[in-house]
Amino acid sequence: MTDSILKIQAVRKTYVSVRTGDTIEALAGIDLEVPAGEFLAVVGPSGCGKSTLLSLVAGFTQPSAGEVLYRGQRVTGAGPERGVMFQDYALFPWRTVLGNIEFGPLARGVALTQRHARARELIRLVGLDGFENRYPHELSGGMRQRCALARMLANDPEIWLMDEPLAAVDQQTRTILQDELLRLWGDAARRPGAPTVIFVTHAIDEAVLLADRVVVLARRPGRIKAVIDIPLPRPRPAQRGSPQFAALVAQVWDLIRDEAAKAIVEEIDR
Amino acid sequence: MSPANVKVTHGATRAGRARHLLLALRSVLVSVAGIVAVVLIWSLVGRLLAHPSLLPSPVAVLGALRVLLAGEIGADILASIVHLAAGYSIGVVIGLLLAVLCARFENLDVFIEPVIEVLRPISAIAWIPIALLMFGVSESVPIFLIAYAATFPIFVNTLDGVRRLDRLLLNAARSLGASGNFIVTHVVIPGALPYVLTGARLSLGVAWMAMVAGELVGGDAGLGWRIMWYQEFFAMDKVMAIILVIGVLGFVADAALRGLQRRLLGWNPVES
Numbered sequence: 043m044t045d046s047i048l049k050i051q052a053v054r055k056t057y058v059s060v061r062t063g064d065t066i067e068a069l070a071g072i073d074l075e076v077p078a079g080e081f082l083a084v085v086g087p088s089g090c091g092k093s094t095l096l097s098l099v100a101g102f103t104q105p106s107a108g109e110v111l112y113r114g115q116r117v118t119g120a121g122p123e124r125g126v127m128f129q130d131y132a133l134f135p136w137r138t139v140l141g142n143i144e145f146g147p148l149a150r151g152v153a154l155t156q157r158h159a160r161a162r163e164l165i166r167l168v169g170l171d172g173f174e175n176r177y178p179h180e181l182s183g184g185m186r187q188r189c190a191l192a193r194m195l196a197n198d199p200e201i202w203l204m205d206e207p208l209a210a211v212d213q214q215t216r217t218i219l220q221d222e223l224l225r226l227w228g229d230a231a232r233r234p235g236a237p238t239v240i241f242v243t244h245a246i247d248e249a250v251l252l253a254d255r256v257v258v259l260a261r262r263p264g265r266i267k268a269v270i271d272i273p274l275p276r277p278r279p280a281q282r283g284s285p286q287f288a289a290l291v292a293q294v295w296d297l298i299r300d301e302a303a304k305a306i307v308e309e310i311d312r
Numbered sequence: 313m314s315p316a317n318v319k320v321t322h323g324a325t326r327a328g329r330a331r332h333l334l335l336a337l338r339s340v341l342v343s344v345a346g347i348v349a350v351v352l353i354w355s356l357v358g359r360l361l362a363h364p365s366l367l368p369s370p371v372a373v374l375g376a377l378r379v380l381l382a383g384e385i386g387a388d389i390l391a392s393i394v395h396l397a398a399g400y401s402i403g404v405v406i407g408l409l410l411a412v413l414c415a416r417f418e419n420l421d422v423f424i425e426p427v428i429e430v431l432r433p434i435s436a437i438a439w440i441p442i443a444l445l446m447f448g449v450s451e452s453v454p455i456f457l458i459a460y461a462a463t464f465p466i467f468v469n470t471l472d473g474v475r476r477l478d479r480l481l482l483n484a485a486r487s488l489g490a491s492g493n494f495i496v497t498h499v500v501i502p503g504a505l506p507y508v509l510t511g512a513r514l515s516l517g518v519a520w521m522a523m524v525a526g527e528l529v530g531g532d533a534g535l536g537w538r539i540m541w542y543q544e545f546f547a548m549d550k551v552m553a554i555i556l557v558i559g560v561l562g563f564v565a566d567a568a569l570r571g572l573q574r575r576l577l578g579w580n581p582v583e584s
Binding site: 134 | 478480481483484485486487488489490491494498499502503505578579580
């Protein structure tokens with residue numbers, strides 16, 4: 043893998059709890075390389091450090107030890123080449139759909155006509171026509187998520203960092219958005235320079251459906267338990283319900299089951 | 313589910329509008345009833361308990377108000393507005409500035425906040441003797457008191473608003489390529505605006521009270537000063553008329569800020 047866009051080397055992350063003063067080890071010794079153009083899914087039970095891993099790549103936090111290298115450069119902060127889609131949308135409530143989508147280009151100094159043209163194109167692409175001037179509180183969960191996706195895409199990021207982006211929408215919307223996400227990424231026909239995706243999710247079937255590889259994290263401390271190749275043919279939507287798909291889901295679930303059970307017991311204890 | 317649903321929405325448009333109108337009418341009627349009740353109690357108490365020259369009847373006060381409005385009260389209102397505009401601007405600018413500095417520099421915050429928290433509960437009125445000695449009887453006394461009173465609410469609310477900013481939104485802005493200055497102008501300020509405007513309204517309320525107090529004892533013009541003037545002539549009907557004017561103008565000023573709030577915060581479902 044000479045063309046790795048992202049290298050995570052011996053990364054540890056510890057937090058000190060403000061309330062108890064205890065040190066919490068969120069991630070312990072993560073090593074991971076992501077080749078350019080790959081769709082990588084990260085799954086694991088709650089508390090395994092999935093979101094922390096994404097924050098480190100985004101540059102929101104710094105590792106306690108080890109290095110995150112993006113295109114060979116150490117990550118020290120956030121940047122527009124690494125787009126982020128947040129679990130809770132994180133739309134600016136005082137900006138309309140259009141205002142949210144053009145925030146990135148506006149911040150980077152793109153001229154008005156250009157960024158409006160791009161924003162309108164994206165609004166069409168994610169199916170928000172007619173909602174340009176609505177505020178986030180006037181949108182449904184699925185529409186907010188589309189808006190967040192378009193906002194991320196407006197910067198044409200090289201890598202998409204997605205933190206459980208479909209966790210908060212209903213099952214039907216979720217299925218539709220999965221298909222749209224695959225289409226936007228280039229599921230059917232991969233073009234050179236296609237974006238790299240790191241997709242954090244707790245839904246195993248979603249991870250298997252979307253990804254080239256699935257990283258399974260274990261918890262307490264967060265570490266990589268397994269990396270599973272997903273050799274399913276693309277385009278993927280057709281693979282839903284295939285025996286091979288079901289077998290892969292079962293394989294990942296076997297790896298997670300014990301961890302998930304432990305997580306539930308701990309939740310109850312607390 | 314859909315046929316029942318359709319029926320409900322159809323009915324809601326007409327019946328809903330009628331009910332809305334009725335509710336609005338009822339709230340207006342209740343408000344008017346409240347005012348009428350106060351006026352009734354006022355005239356009753358005036359007649360039964362106090363001498364009419366001490367507590368003039370509503371009719372006498374209205375008469376005095378007509379005389380005032382035809383004559384010199386315009387100059388007093390203007391003087392008060394000048395005091396308020398000067399003092400309120402100074403107080404709001406200081407409060408905003410301190411809040412932004414506290415939010416931006418953590419060490420400064422530790423230094424400034426205790427000072428503010430000690431000064432804040434001290435009523436502006438407590439500073440009148442010192443203000444009088446410092447400025448003499450002049451417009452500086454009400455302006456100082458107004459500025460003092462107005463500083464705190466906007467400081468506290470703005471700082472609160474900046475601190476309550478969703479960290480996720482700051483992260484989102486950074487990952488979209490926003491610089492520090494861009495984040496201040498496009499995320500921090502709009503995000504804190506609901507709190508800033510609430511602070512501005514609270515500041516205006518206390519500033520209005522400080523204005524009357526300052527003019528009453530330390531001013532040489534304005535509505536508060538005019539109250540004392542008429543009290544010396546024992547013209548209680550005129551005193552009451554001016555108090556009425558102060559109340560109505562204060563209400564109008566707050567309504568103006570409320571309108572601004574609604575206009576600027578259309579995106580905020582809680583405020584609109």
